[in-house]
Amino acid sequence: YIEGRYTGVINSTFKDLSSEAISLQGNSSADDKTYTVTDNLGTTAAGKFTVTGQDNTVNIINANNKTLFNLSNDTNLEIENVAIKNSNGAVVKLNNANATAKLTDVVISDTTSAVDNAVGSVDIISSEIKDLTSTAIVNDVAGKVSITDTTFSNNAGEYIKNKGTVDIIASANDYVLDNSTTGKILNDGTINLNGTAKKLTVS
Secondary structure (H helix, E strand, O other): OHHHHHHOOEOOOOEEEEOOEEEOOOOOHHHOEEEEEOOOOOEOOOEEEEEEOOOOOOEEEEOOOOOOEEEOOOEEEEEEOOEEEOOOOEEEEEEEEEEEEEEEOOEEEOOOEEEEEEEEEEEEEOOEEEOOOOOOEEEEEEEEEEEEOOEEEOOOOOOEEEOOEEEEEOOOOOEEEEOOOOOOEEEOOEEEEEOOOOOEEEO
16 A cells, blocks of 8 residues: 555655655745655555655655665656655666656755666656766666656766666757766667757766
8 A cells, every 4th residue: 555655654744645646845945845764665566656746956855775666566656846865776676567667857866876677667857867876777678768858967877777778868958968987878778869959968
């Protein structure tokens, strides 16, 4: 049961919209809300689960060195307008072919990794991934990842380690990867560059 599982380990300032959604409140610096995870979240239940904030500079999930979203079931996870930091391992792990994750306007920072996709589908849209200590996105043979207008910066490991299929879509901005100590994309699969900009900068 998603509501009981997650609201029990994330502090009570979450507002539950339903058994399938959590809304983070606060829309200005004066209403700054940091939500601290107090235990490993475990395996996410099957079905649709959404976490929605008002502003990713205001609504912050501090994982507190706990594990976060483990999609081993047929789960459709959507996260929007939040910042996430300090997770133990990847923020989102996918281990089910029918699992999907969509991250929109999400800032992931000061953690190990953003996504570890063994098998499943991931969409990352208008987000920022920075200050990570390991590979930002790992995509295995059966995995699919789509990245749209997202920036990576100051990551200690590779930005993308791919054995499956990655679509990079630069519809509004040039797709920029910069300021990494390694600055590498390791590709043993397929990477497609799409969109109006079609420019990939790695430095």
